[in-house]
Amino acid sequence: MGQRDTGNGLEHSAMHLLHRAGQFANDIFLLEASACHLTPRQFTVLATVGESEGLTQTDLVEKTGIDRSTLADIVARLLSRGLIKRKRAKQDGRAYEIRLTRVGVKTLSEAQPRAMAADTRLLSKLPPSKREEFLESLNLIVEGGKD
Incomplete structure:
Protein backbone atom coordinates (compact mmCIF):
# COMPACT_ATOMS: atom_id res chain seq x y z
CA MET A 1 0.00 0.00 0.00
CA GLY A 2 1.32 3.51 -0.85
CA GLN A 3 2.11 6.10 1.77
CA ARG A 4 -0.36 8.88 2.36
CA ASP A 5 0.74 12.47 1.90
CA THR A 6 0.80 13.91 5.40
CA GLY A 7 1.77 17.38 4.21
CA ASN A 8 5.25 17.06 5.72
CA GLY A 9 7.09 15.92 2.60
CA LEU A 10 9.69 17.74 0.57
CA GLU A 11 6.98 19.58 -1.36
CA HIS A 12 6.44 21.53 1.89
CA SER A 13 10.11 22.10 2.72
CA ALA A 14 11.14 25.70 2.01
CA MET A 15 14.83 24.77 2.09
CA HIS A 16 14.38 21.93 -0.35
CA LEU A 17 12.19 23.94 -2.70
CA LEU A 18 14.55 26.95 -2.66
CA HIS A 19 17.44 24.61 -3.44
CA ARG A 20 15.56 23.01 -6.34
CA ALA A 21 14.40 26.41 -7.62
CA GLY A 22 18.02 27.58 -7.43
CA GLN A 23 19.14 24.60 -9.49
CA PHE A 24 16.45 25.36 -12.05
CA ALA A 25 17.45 29.05 -12.15
CA ASN A 26 21.09 28.08 -12.61
CA ASP A 27 20.19 25.77 -15.51
CA ILE A 28 18.13 28.50 -17.19
CA PHE A 29 20.95 31.03 -16.82
CA LEU A 30 23.45 28.60 -18.32
CA LEU A 31 21.14 27.99 -21.29
CA GLU A 32 20.44 31.68 -21.90
CA ALA A 33 23.94 32.99 -21.29
CA SER A 34 26.08 30.09 -22.50
CA ALA A 35 27.67 32.24 -25.22
CA CYS A 36 29.16 34.51 -22.53
CA HIS A 37 30.87 31.60 -20.76
CA LEU A 38 29.90 32.89 -17.32
CA THR A 39 28.36 31.10 -14.39
CA PRO A 40 25.55 32.87 -12.54
CA ARG A 41 27.93 33.75 -9.70
CA GLN A 42 30.56 35.07 -12.09
CA PHE A 43 27.89 37.23 -13.69
CA THR A 44 26.83 38.44 -10.25
CA VAL A 45 30.38 39.49 -9.44
CA LEU A 46 30.86 41.23 -12.81
CA ALA A 47 27.52 43.03 -12.48
CA THR A 48 28.30 44.14 -8.93
CA VAL A 49 31.74 45.43 -9.91
CA GLY A 50 30.17 47.13 -12.93
CA GLU A 51 27.76 48.98 -10.64
CA SER A 52 30.45 49.98 -8.11
CA GLU A 53 33.99 50.02 -9.48
CA GLY A 54 36.74 49.76 -6.90
CA LEU A 55 35.03 47.43 -4.45
CA THR A 56 37.28 45.20 -2.39
CA GLN A 57 36.74 41.45 -2.17
CA THR A 58 35.31 42.00 1.32
CA ASP A 59 32.82 44.49 -0.16
CA LEU A 60 31.90 41.93 -2.82
CA VAL A 61 31.28 39.26 -0.17
CA GLU A 62 28.91 41.66 1.62
CA LYS A 63 27.10 42.81 -1.54
CA THR A 64 26.73 39.41 -3.21
CA GLY A 65 26.42 37.02 -0.28
CA ILE A 66 29.04 34.76 -1.87
CA ASP A 67 31.31 33.26 0.78
CA ARG A 68 34.96 34.40 0.94
CA SER A 69 36.60 31.27 -0.42
CA THR A 70 34.16 30.92 -3.32
CA LEU A 71 34.50 34.61 -4.12
CA ALA A 72 38.30 34.31 -4.10
CA ASP A 73 38.02 31.48 -6.64
CA ILE A 74 35.62 33.49 -8.81
CA VAL A 75 37.94 36.52 -8.71
CA ALA A 76 40.90 34.32 -9.69
CA ARG A 77 38.97 32.90 -12.65
CA LEU A 78 37.78 36.32 -13.80
CA LEU A 79 41.34 37.66 -13.48
CA SER A 80 42.74 34.78 -15.54
CA ARG A 81 40.17 35.48 -18.26
CA GLY A 82 41.10 39.17 -18.29
CA LEU A 83 37.60 40.31 -17.29
CA ILE A 84 38.67 42.13 -14.14
CA LYS A 85 41.82 43.71 -12.79
CA ARG A 86 42.77 44.51 -9.25
CA LYS A 87 45.11 46.87 -7.51
CA ARG A 88 45.94 47.62 -3.90
CA ALA A 89 43.29 49.72 -2.19
CA LYS A 90 44.43 53.18 -1.18
CA GLN A 91 42.64 53.05 2.17
CA ASP A 92 43.88 49.56 3.07
CA GLY A 93 47.11 48.24 1.57
CA ARG A 94 46.12 44.66 2.43
CA ALA A 95 42.98 44.81 0.28
CA TYR A 96 42.55 44.89 -3.49
CA GLU A 97 40.14 47.07 -5.44
CA ILE A 98 38.40 45.22 -8.24
CA ARG A 99 37.64 46.90 -11.56
CA LEU A 100 36.35 45.71 -14.92
CA THR A 101 38.72 45.58 -17.87
CA ARG A 102 37.56 46.60 -21.34
CA VAL A 103 36.93 42.93 -22.07
CA GLY A 104 34.99 42.67 -18.79
CA VAL A 105 32.80 45.64 -19.72
CA PRO A 127 1.29 33.56 -12.93
CA PRO A 128 1.91 37.26 -13.74
CA SER A 129 -0.03 38.33 -10.65
CA LYS A 130 2.39 36.46 -8.35
CA ARG A 131 5.76 37.50 -9.85
CA GLU A 132 6.28 40.73 -7.92
CA GLU A 133 5.10 39.13 -4.67
CA PHE A 134 7.54 36.26 -5.24
CA LEU A 135 10.46 38.66 -5.70
CA GLU A 136 9.40 40.64 -2.62
CA SER A 137 9.25 37.41 -0.59
CA LEU A 138 12.72 36.37 -1.73
CA ASN A 139 14.03 39.83 -0.81
CA LEU A 140 12.47 39.50 2.65
CA ILE A 141 14.28 36.22 3.15
CA VAL A 142 17.60 37.64 1.95
CA GLU A 143 17.30 40.81 4.03
CA GLY A 144 16.19 38.79 7.07
CA GLY A 145 19.26 36.61 6.75
CA LYS A 146 21.50 39.64 7.24
CA ASP A 147 20.36 40.13 10.83
Whole structure:
Protein backbone atom coordinates (compact mmCIF):
# COMPACT_ATOMS: atom_id res chain seq x y z
CA MET A 1 0.00 0.00 0.00
CA GLY A 2 1.32 3.51 -0.85
CA GLN A 3 2.11 6.10 1.77
CA ARG A 4 -0.36 8.88 2.36
CA ASP A 5 0.74 12.47 1.90
CA THR A 6 0.80 13.91 5.40
CA GLY A 7 1.77 17.38 4.21
CA ASN A 8 5.25 17.06 5.72
CA GLY A 9 7.09 15.92 2.60
CA LEU A 10 9.69 17.74 0.57
CA GLU A 11 6.98 19.58 -1.36
CA HIS A 12 6.44 21.53 1.89
CA SER A 13 10.11 22.10 2.72
CA ALA A 14 11.14 25.70 2.01
CA MET A 15 14.83 24.77 2.09
CA HIS A 16 14.38 21.93 -0.35
CA LEU A 17 12.19 23.94 -2.70
CA LEU A 18 14.55 26.95 -2.66
CA HIS A 19 17.44 24.61 -3.44
CA ARG A 20 15.56 23.01 -6.34
CA ALA A 21 14.40 26.41 -7.62
CA GLY A 22 18.02 27.58 -7.43
CA GLN A 23 19.14 24.60 -9.49
CA PHE A 24 16.45 25.36 -12.05
CA ALA A 25 17.45 29.05 -12.15
CA ASN A 26 21.09 28.08 -12.61
CA ASP A 27 20.19 25.77 -15.51
CA ILE A 28 18.13 28.50 -17.19
CA PHE A 29 20.95 31.03 -16.82
CA LEU A 30 23.45 28.60 -18.32
CA LEU A 31 21.14 27.99 -21.29
CA GLU A 32 20.44 31.68 -21.90
CA ALA A 33 23.94 32.99 -21.29
CA SER A 34 26.08 30.09 -22.50
CA ALA A 35 27.67 32.24 -25.22
CA CYS A 36 29.16 34.51 -22.53
CA HIS A 37 30.87 31.60 -20.76
CA LEU A 38 29.90 32.89 -17.32
CA THR A 39 28.36 31.10 -14.39
CA PRO A 40 25.55 32.87 -12.54
CA ARG A 41 27.93 33.75 -9.70
CA GLN A 42 30.56 35.07 -12.09
CA PHE A 43 27.89 37.23 -13.69
CA THR A 44 26.83 38.44 -10.25
CA VAL A 45 30.38 39.49 -9.44
CA LEU A 46 30.86 41.23 -12.81
CA ALA A 47 27.52 43.03 -12.48
CA THR A 48 28.30 44.14 -8.93
CA VAL A 49 31.74 45.43 -9.91
CA GLY A 50 30.17 47.13 -12.93
CA GLU A 51 27.76 48.98 -10.64
CA SER A 52 30.45 49.98 -8.11
CA GLU A 53 33.99 50.02 -9.48
CA GLY A 54 36.74 49.76 -6.90
CA LEU A 55 35.03 47.43 -4.45
CA THR A 56 37.28 45.20 -2.39
CA GLN A 57 36.74 41.45 -2.17
CA THR A 58 35.31 42.00 1.32
CA ASP A 59 32.82 44.49 -0.16
CA LEU A 60 31.90 41.93 -2.82
CA VAL A 61 31.28 39.26 -0.17
CA GLU A 62 28.91 41.66 1.62
CA LYS A 63 27.10 42.81 -1.54
CA THR A 64 26.73 39.41 -3.21
CA GLY A 65 26.42 37.02 -0.28
CA ILE A 66 29.04 34.76 -1.87
CA ASP A 67 31.31 33.26 0.78
CA ARG A 68 34.96 34.40 0.94
CA SER A 69 36.60 31.27 -0.42
CA THR A 70 34.16 30.92 -3.32
CA LEU A 71 34.50 34.61 -4.12
CA ALA A 72 38.30 34.31 -4.10
CA ASP A 73 38.02 31.48 -6.64
CA ILE A 74 35.62 33.49 -8.81
CA VAL A 75 37.94 36.52 -8.71
CA ALA A 76 40.90 34.32 -9.69
CA ARG A 77 38.97 32.90 -12.65
CA LEU A 78 37.78 36.32 -13.80
CA LEU A 79 41.34 37.66 -13.48
CA SER A 80 42.74 34.78 -15.54
CA ARG A 81 40.17 35.48 -18.26
CA GLY A 82 41.10 39.17 -18.29
CA LEU A 83 37.60 40.31 -17.29
CA ILE A 84 38.67 42.13 -14.14
CA LYS A 85 41.82 43.71 -12.79
CA ARG A 86 42.77 44.51 -9.25
CA LYS A 87 45.11 46.87 -7.51
CA ARG A 88 45.94 47.62 -3.90
CA ALA A 89 43.29 49.72 -2.19
CA LYS A 90 44.43 53.18 -1.18
CA GLN A 91 42.64 53.05 2.17
CA ASP A 92 43.88 49.56 3.07
CA GLY A 93 47.11 48.24 1.57
CA ARG A 94 46.12 44.66 2.43
CA ALA A 95 42.98 44.81 0.28
CA TYR A 96 42.55 44.89 -3.49
CA GLU A 97 40.14 47.07 -5.44
CA ILE A 98 38.40 45.22 -8.24
CA ARG A 99 37.64 46.90 -11.56
CA LEU A 100 36.35 45.71 -14.92
CA THR A 101 38.72 45.58 -17.87
CA ARG A 102 37.56 46.60 -21.34
CA VAL A 103 36.93 42.93 -22.07
CA GLY A 104 34.99 42.67 -18.79
CA VAL A 105 32.80 45.64 -19.72
CA LYS A 106 32.10 44.07 -23.13
CA THR A 107 31.34 40.66 -21.60
CA LEU A 108 29.06 42.20 -18.99
CA SER A 109 27.16 44.21 -21.61
CA GLU A 110 26.67 41.03 -23.65
CA ALA A 111 25.63 39.01 -20.60
CA GLN A 112 23.15 41.47 -19.08
CA PRO A 113 20.34 41.00 -21.62
CA ARG A 114 20.86 37.25 -21.45
CA ALA A 115 20.62 37.32 -17.65
CA MET A 116 17.43 39.36 -17.97
CA ALA A 117 16.10 36.76 -20.41
CA ALA A 118 16.91 34.04 -17.87
CA ASP A 119 15.01 35.96 -15.17
CA THR A 120 12.05 36.43 -17.52
CA ARG A 121 12.06 32.74 -18.42
CA LEU A 122 12.26 31.73 -14.76
CA LEU A 123 9.49 34.10 -13.67
CA SER A 124 7.31 32.96 -16.58
CA LYS A 125 6.70 29.78 -14.57
CA LEU A 126 4.61 31.90 -12.18
CA PRO A 127 1.29 33.56 -12.93
CA PRO A 128 1.91 37.26 -13.74
CA SER A 129 -0.03 38.33 -10.65
CA LYS A 130 2.39 36.46 -8.35
CA ARG A 131 5.76 37.50 -9.85
CA GLU A 132 6.28 40.73 -7.92
CA GLU A 133 5.10 39.13 -4.67
CA PHE A 134 7.54 36.26 -5.24
CA LEU A 135 10.46 38.66 -5.70
CA GLU A 136 9.40 40.64 -2.62
CA SER A 137 9.25 37.41 -0.59
CA LEU A 138 12.72 36.37 -1.73
CA ASN A 139 14.03 39.83 -0.81
CA LEU A 140 12.47 39.50 2.65
CA ILE A 141 14.28 36.22 3.15
CA VAL A 142 17.60 37.64 1.95
CA GLU A 143 17.30 40.81 4.03
CA GLY A 144 16.19 38.79 7.07
CA GLY A 145 19.26 36.61 6.75
CA LYS A 146 21.50 39.64 7.24
CA ASP A 147 20.36 40.13 10.83
